[in-house]
Each structure stands twice: as C-alpha cells, then as structure tokens.
Amino acid sequence: MAEISKSYEPRDVEKKWYAAWQAAHAFAGRPAADRQPYCIVIPPPNVTGVLTMGHVLNNTLQDILVRRARLEGRAALWIPGTDHAGIATQTVVERELRKQKKTRHDFGREKFVEKVWDWRHEKGGIILEQLRRLGASCDWDRTHFTMDPAYSRAVLAVFVDLFRKGHIYRGKRLVNWCPASQTALSDEEVIMKPVNGTLWQVRYEIVDRPGEFISVKTTRPETIPGDVALAVHPDDPRYAGLIGKSVWRPLNRAQIPVVADTAVDREFGSGALKITPAHDKVDFEVGARHHLPVIDVLNADGTLNELAGPGLAGLDRFAGRKKAAELLKESGALVGEEAYQNNVGYSERADVPIEPRLTWQWWLKYPRVEEAKAAVRDGHIKFFPERWSKVYLHWLENIQDWCISRQLWWGHRIPVWYRKGLNKEKLTEADLKDPAKVHVSFDGPADKENWFQEDDVLDTWASSWLWPLATMGWPDETEMKKAGFDYFYPTTTLVTGPDIIFFWVARMIMAGLEFARPGAPLEKRIPFRNVYFTGIIRDHLGRKMSKSLGNSPDPLDLIDKYGADGLRFGIISIAPQGQDIRFVEDRIEFGKNFCNKLWNACRFRQLSGPAGDNASLAAIAARLDAAKFDADDHAILDRILATTRDLEKCFREFEFSAGIQALYGFFWNDFCDWYVEVSKAKLQSDETRANCLAIQDLVLRQTLLLLHPFIPFITEELWQLLGYGTADTFLMRDARLEDSSQLAAALENRGVRLDPAKTLRVSLLKELVSSARQLKASAGLAARSDLTYYLLNTAATNLVEVEDVARLLRLMGAKAFRVVGQAPENCPAIVTAAGTLYLEIKGTVDAAAEKQRLAKEQAALEKHIAATEARLANKAFTDKAPPAVIEGAKKQLAELQAKRAELERLLKALD
C-alpha cells in the first residue's frame, strides 16, 4: 500500500480517478430489478457555453444526490447533455461572421446552419469537459443534444400532435420583436428595465376648430406617423364635445378621429392618448375595438420606414425619436418636454429594447394546465424550498398562449408546408385546416416540389420542455425500452435555478403530463418528483455574477488552485437551501483546508499501525474489543452514529450545507481534535492499540462514505490507500453506505453498548483540558509542558478515573495531575464541573490579576444566576412550563450556585 504523502495534491488524484471511473463506465445507470431507481436529468447547458459558478453549484448538488443514491445501493442514473440554445448560439456565430464583414444572408440558410454545426462541433464539448473536471458522475454514454436526430424527431412529433389536437395555431398578433436578433420572443424572454427618457407633450389641432388643440404626452414621438386616432375617456368632461371629431396628426399630416375608450387613464398627462396600434399593446386593443387601421412605421431592424414620412424614413428608431421631436418643435406642435423614467421591455439575449410588432406567428395553447397546478398543489411534485410553488401556481393561473415560432435559422424548423402559390400572409383559419393548402407532418408532403416549408424555427424551450422524455427515448418505443423509460421515469429530482421556473420547469411538467404514459394516473406522468431550486451566486457586493460585469471567477482557475473537492466543499458549505449566495473565495480555501485535514488524519491512521481486515464494516467491527473500550471510544462511536443520522436527515430534507457542517464539526472537532489526540496515548500501549486502530478504521471508513458525495476524488483515493476497498472496486460504485441502524446493529453484534455516562465523562475531560490550557495561557506559560495540576475533589464520586490520567497529561501538556482532597496554596484556579482545577506555579502568584480573572467570571455567573432565579420565582413559569424545562432550570441553578460558592471561596483565599 502506498504511503500517504504529507500534504494533499489534488491535481493528479483527480485526473487519475476520473479517468479510471470513466474507463470502467462506472457512471452507467442501468435498470436493476432488485434496486430502487434514482434518476436526474441535467439542466442542459447551452452547447456553446462555458462553466460558470452557477453551473458549479447546480451540478455539484446533482452529483451529490446521485453519488449518495449509488452508495445507498440504488440504480442511479444522471443523464447529461446540451441545449442548442437557438438565439444565443446563432448570435455567437453571426458575431464571428461579422468579423469577416459578412452576415448569415451572404451564406443562405443551408450554408449558415452548416456553419453553426461546425461551431457546435468545435466548441460544443467544452462545458461537458469542464463538468468532468468538477467530478460530475454523469452517464456520458447517454449524452444528448436537443438537435440530435432522435431528439429532433420528438420535438417535431410533438408539434404535429399538438397541431392536430388544436393546441397549436397560427395567428397575426402583436409580438415582442427583437430588432437586433430580428425575431419574435416569448413574454418570458422580455425583461422590464427602468429607462431615463423624455416625455414630450405634443398638440394635435382640431380640424374644424383651427387654433384649438388637444395635447397628449408621449415617450415615443417617432411613432406619431403611425397614429390613427386620439383616445379620451368617455366620461371625461374636458373632451365631451370632441369625441367623434377629427384632429390633425402633426407628423405625416393627416386627419385622425378622436375616439372614446375606457382604457384611457384620465389622471395621466392631459387625459388624452395617442393611438398607435402597430406599436403598442394597449393601442392595438383600442384600435381593434374601434376598427381603426394599423400603420406600421418600423422595419424589422428597428429603422423607420416610408410610412414615417420624409425626414424620418430610414433613421434608426432612437435617432428618429430625436428627429421627430425636432420636427415637432419646428412646426410648433411640441409644447413641452420633461425628463421621465419609464419601464421598457428589453430582449433578454440581445439586451436592446423590444418593439411590439404585428406579425404572423405560431402559438401554443398550453395543454394540461389544470393538471400541472394539481401536481404541485397536491404534493405529487415537491418543491424545495416550498415557497416557489406559489410563484409557479401564480404563473399558471395567469398563463398566456406561448409564441413558439422564431425567425431564426438555427433550431427545429417548423414541420409545416404550404402549397406553392399560396400567400402565407393571407391564410385564413380555414386554410390552415385544409390539407390541400397546408400540410403538417414530420416527413412532409410526398410531393415536396409542390410545397414550400415554413421558414420559422421553434423556440428553444419548445424542445427543452421535452428533456426528461426525449432523453429517455420517447416517443420511440424501442428506444424507450433501451433507455429504461419504464424504470427511470418519472425522474427523482430536478436541480435548477428559480430563474427558469416558467421557461423550463412548468413547461416540462405540462409536457410530461401530456405525453408520458397516456391514460396513466397523474403521478406516473409527471417528469420528476422533487424540484430543488438553488440560490443564485452573487459577488461579494451582492451583484449577480455576469460576463459583462467580469465579476465571475473562472471555476477552472478555482479547481487549479483549490482542487475540485475543495471547490465543491466550499461552495456547498455556503449554499443553504434556496438562499442566494455571496461568493467569497475564503470559503473555497476552507474546502481545500478541510481536504488537507482529512488527508492528514488518514495519514495518521496509516502511520499508527498496520492495516487490519478492512474489507467491510463487519470485518472492522470484528476487530473491536468491547472489553477494552474506554470513555473516548464510546464517545467517538456515539458521535459517528449521530453524524450518520444527521446526514440521513439532511438528505431527506435537501439540507446540504447543514450536512457538510455536521460532517465538518464531527470530523474536525470530535475526531481530529479529540480522538486522534487521545489515540496517541492509547497507541503506545499494547493493551489498547489494536482496539484503537479498529475504531479509527471504523470511523474513517464511515466518514469517507458520508463525505464521498461531497468530495469524491479525495475520498476515493483515501478509501483505496487505507484498504477499505477490495481489488478492482471503487468507493464510488461498489461501496455501500450502512445506514445508522445498520451501523448501530454492527456495533451491538460485537457487544458494544454505547454508554451515555461515558460520553458525558468525555465532555468533562474536555472541559478539564481546556481549563488547564486556559490556566497555562493566562499565567504566560502556554508553551510549557512540565507543569503540575491539582484537581480538588471533595465529592464522594471521582469524576476522573485513573485510566484517564495518561491522556489528560498529554492533552494538558503536563507532567503531573493529582486529584486532591484539600485545596493547594497559592495556585491559580478554575472551577470546572469536575472540580476545581489548580495550576502549580513556582514563585509568586499575581494575586491582583488572578482576582480580576475570577471576578470577571463571577460577574457573568451572577447575571446568569439572577436570571435563572427570576425565572423559577415566576409562578406563571412554574405553573405553565413543561416539567422537563423546570427541572432543567432547577438543576442548572444548583450547578451555578455550587460554582459560585467555589469561586467565592477562591476569591476569599486570595485576600
């Protein structure tokens, strides 16, 4: 067995084990009749993306779940893959082309799509490689991509199916248009931002009352040429006589009517509203109600067109805005302007203001909305933290039809063909249902030459909403069988960010309910049973991490610096359930330090004695000798059992940072700081050595099992180095984590009955040791190890036993420790629960300093006693509090009073 080196060097260890695991296909998830399934599908990252801290958190959590499930003996499967990310990817490739002064139109659709595929083949594997560095135990043989042929077939089959069911329709409506990407967007892809602009006041002259005007306020004067009316509130007395009259449109001068509509807010501005149906949602509705025409003055790229009139046509919308204001000023129509902040919708991807634009698009009326609500409301799908279910339900309550078509080239081209010669813009509802005019199918019409295909592609989310289905072979039955659909669906847990609860989570639920196992009960059709929402990682100032701010560290740099395990440990330790996380690198260093501590504790074990039979928990337990157990042995086994229980609870409740804290506290404080230290004495005696080594092995083995999901690399390495595995096996694949009851049973089988009295004694010994060190330090003798301590014990029972003394001496740093019945003279002292501890000092004691120290403690004690006395004196408390609490308070008071008496005695002795 190789010797464990002095410090942990993650780089080679990580490389070695990841390669070994992969070569053995150890991550493969296969159905097994005698095992419970456990399945996670990865939230597919953008195919051209790179790893961010958000990915690190998200994927570490998934890996923790999947690795823990494996150790529990479940057939665990984690399906990886990537998303083609329509707009994002197309934009990236177009940006590259622009560097060569070209656009996608220079290549044409087919050539351009080829170029995107090239790009994908070149860059598409990066993020998955990076996930491997992190230790992600995905079943890589089952990697999927949303544009793979099989996946695409699923996407298009769903389109055809929903079209036939009447859920998908084509409609001309005002959509969110992104002038940069030149495509429609869904409502979810628009983010509102406050923008500082100008509110212009413009007057419209009344046609038959020259010299009289109606004024309106607008933030968008460039759309005035698109005005088709002014609207006022029907009950507004100011305009009562004007309804039905006409006014002069001040730009592209023409007569437009004044209409009455309740949509107008009388309080705002002058109470009159200009109606521009082509460029505003409310205006569009008003226009429809009053049968007004639509004048679209914008081109697809956001420039003004001929309808905007001379002076404006050809200008960009922002330049046009300025110009329009100037023109109005010249003509005297502009009567005021003020600084104004309003909310403007921005394209999430391109980060430019969107334009409401009237276009033909494909729409989806969501299926299974009511079932989707019920699935979460009735607990078939559980959200962690639970509060997100409210957000989810609220969205479903107000759900709007989904614009699923995109004017892009990169994506799933909509499987609709139109008969040649038809004008797409003039199709009626009846035409769309007439198979002689419109053909909808996966394969297309047999006589393709007589048809032309729809240009639009589908929204990326209209493919990723099928992720849990299509990654398991759906809808092809042979493929589903191969993928184990029957066994693994519904998946167990989805781990994702709350920012895509509408984009993805809700839609996957509806897709699952609609398409999985038709006719089966709801709980068989849902795509997952649990959804764990992570927090968002922010920088130390609380800002969202983003590329443009440059405030996101590169996770790969962090892995180089602290190791993947250190990064994982650190990030999970600061990620409580559902709270946002402020990233501080200190915590990652903390993770690295923990790994080094673990490493060295195992090194200590290795250096302490030869390995025994370590092949299983039973084998190690067989080496325990209950007759040789002392209090420390009892206490450490009690703690590892409790920690095992704690972790079980943490996994049940998705409390990972609590889990890691429990492991940290146990391992660092209980095992390293105490048990390893007391071991040093035990190991020197032939009498106790073997039993002590067996306990170390039992504890370390269990600790490695509990830690492995969090820090897989180092635990695998140590598992092997300490011989807990057998030849050709992995901790990650072949080991089984005994649960707390199995662990307790293994101990009992060896006659080990954990004794609470002994655990309690250890806490007394700890207090003694820490008091002894305190005495040394305050006497300025911290470095000395040749001191003598006396423990005054006048009680009938002796709390410190002979067998404890050797260990106490080592930990106190003392040469002698004596239990005495009479107080020694001239020694500084501390009152402990085990008796008063004295430090023998050569020379004179600084009585003043000693008095001060004791008096300070006395003051704190007095305060505490007073509070406890007051509590017990309160009749309401003694009447109403539970007996256990009252008993506890009484006992505590007695102890405090005894301590006070002893302190008073010590103070008196100093006088």
Place this chain on the structure above:
RNA sequence: GGACCCUUAGCUCAGUUGGUUAGAGCGUUUCCUUGACAUGGAAAAGGUCACUGGUUCGAGUCCAGUAGGGUCCACCA
C-alpha cells in the same frame, strides 16, 4: 400596484416544531514548528439577533407594522 425573500460578530453565513449563557469559517490579538496536518495546534477579544409593537411563563425563532436591501409578476402612454 401584487407576491416572495433577506437584515444575527469587522467580513461571509448557520441557527430545524419557541426553552440553559446565540454558533461556524475567515479576519484580529497572544502563544506554539511537540513525531497526521503551520492548508496546523492552543488561548482570547468581538453580537442590546435592523427597528417598534404584540402573542407567550418564555421570542433570534410566531404575528403586525416601520426602515433598508434584493427577486419575481403586472405595468399609465
């Protein structure tokens, strides 16, 4: 406008059905390279739990309100 979250030590954060004197890591001060680990050990300092009320024998924890910070939804031109 509606909903939700946060405010605890200098910093980053825990605190699970209300119940001893509120914890951790980092940082700070002092001491220690003792044969697992200086990526370490020991000791110490540091908090009126944002504020104001309420419920309760008892509130960091439950309720209401206020202030500050954040997120989501809806948006009046």
